[in-house]
Amino acid sequence: MSHENKDTLLALFYHEVTLPEAQKIREHLADCEDCRKYMHLLNQMDSALNQWPEANPLPDTFDRILATIPERWHASHVRPAVSARPIFNIAFAMVAILLLIYFVQSRMSQLPFWPAFEQNWLVQTLGSYGFVALVFFGLGAFITLALAPILYFDLNKRTLHI
Amino acid sequence: MEKSTDAELMGQVLKKNTRAFKILYSRYEMRVYNFILRYTGNKEIAQDLLQETFTRVWFAAHLFNLETGNFRGWLYTIALNIARNEMSRKRYAYDYAEVSTIAFKDEPVNPRTEEPDAAVERADLQNAISQALLKLSPLLREIIILKHYQQLKFKEIAEMTKTPEGTLKARFHRAIAELKELLDPREL
Ligand SMILES: [Zn+2]
Numbered sequence A: 001m002s003h004e005n006k007d008t009l010l011a012l013f014y015h016e017v018t019l020p021e022a023q024k025i026r027e028h029l030a031d032c033e034d035c036r037k038y039m040h041l042l043n044q045m046d047s048a049l050n051q052w053p054e055a056n057p058l059p060d061t062f063d064r065i066l067a068t069i070p071e072r073w074h075a076s077h078v079r080p081a082v083s084a085r086p087i088f089n090i091a092f093a094m095v096a097i098l099l100l101i102y103f104v105q106s107r108m109s110q111l112p113f114w115p116a117f118e119q120n121w122l123v124q125t126l127g128s129y130g131f132v133a134l135v136f137f138g139l140g141a142f143i144t145l146a147l148a149p150i151l152y153f154d155l156n157k158r159t160l161h162i
Numbered sequence B: 001m002e003k004s005t006d007a008e009l010m011g012q013v014l015k016k017n018t019r020a021f022k023i024l025y026s027r028y029e030m031r032v033y034n035f036i037l038r039y040t041g042n043k044e045i046a047q048d049l050l051q052e053t054f055t056r057v058w059f060a061a062h063l064f065n066l067e068t069g070n071f072r073g074w075l076y077t078i079a080l081n082i083a084r085n086e087m088s089r090k091r092y093a094y095d096y097a098e099v100s101t102i103a104f105k106d107e108p109v110n111p112r113t114e115e116p117d118a119a120v121e122r123a124d125l126q127n128a129i130s131q132a133l134l135k136l137s138p139l140l141r142e143i144i145i146l147k148h149y150q151q152l153k154f155k156e157i158a159e160m161t162k163t164p165e166g167t168l169k170a171r172f173h174r175a176i177a178e179l180k181e182l183l184d185p186r187e188l
Helices: A007-015 A019-030 A033-049 A060-077 A083-106 A119-151 B006-014 B020-040 B041-057 B071-089 B096-100 B116-135 B138-148 B154-161 B167-188
Strands: none
Touching: A007 A019, A007 A033, A007 B167, A019 B020, A033 B020, A033 B116, A033 B167, A060 B020, A060 B041, A083 A119, A083 B138, B006 B020, B006 B071, B020 B071, B020 B138, B041 B071, B041 B096, B071 B154, B116 B138, B116 B167, B138 B154, B138 B167, B154 B167
8 A cells, every 4th residue: 555645644634534535544554654653743733732722702792893883884885675665665656646636637527617627728738637637746846845945954953864 | 593504694694684693793703703813812903803804794795695605614714814914914023922922821720620730831831832823924824723723624725715725735734843843842
């Protein structure tokens, strides 16, 4: 049998060889003084290194780690999670708006002045549903603009929340 | 969640779940801390770099491959890079032997179970080992720590450090020989 190299002995020492391989190396060790010496050195160093015991980190380390996270939040490049929820929300809102327009139009056409109102050029151009939609969105835009300073401007902090 | 795999927990960390992050932290804090402590020989630095390692895990979670990734290897790669980086800075470019003499002075010994002489001898031996390790060049120290203390397979270390297994084993032989030289006067 050939003389084993040190790498094989190292692999044996750290159990990184197959069983048949280990068997073969052990047979060689039985009648090779040099290889036995090297295995002895590995053993010796192994027990010497074991004399340096493990130590413990500070018990509040995890809290310290968490404490550093918010400050560095903006520096990270986190991909936002992809979710279908916003699409459902928008679809739901659109259906609600269309139903509202339909409802308002049906009520308006029952009003006594509606036949005269229907002759107006704007109603003629847009159609009755279009006209209701215009009034609806016009009012919405007006209210949003009117409330914008309150919605976006925090009086206490005097900063814009955008 | 305590029984989840590392990869499953990383999936949660990606969703900014701090509970999953804490479980991962408790699984690996001792290994990472002692790895860096043995690498740098300094408790304060080891403490700082342990925090740095896990902060980086949190912010780089999206870089971990949830399907094929080996978390342990990934974590050690981060810790190793941080430790290497720290030790290559100029302020540590002095004799490591000077640093390491402080290593075990604050370790308490149990007076009831240990004879005073034995305790002194034990502390001396620990000190000798730590000093000898710190006298090795960084690459030799690294392989001893990763192989002996962290018990990684040569194959894993090869993947982590992008170094052929043969080179790592050659380094290990050299490190063992140098350690033997450094420790021999004490007749281990
Ligand atoms: Zn032999």
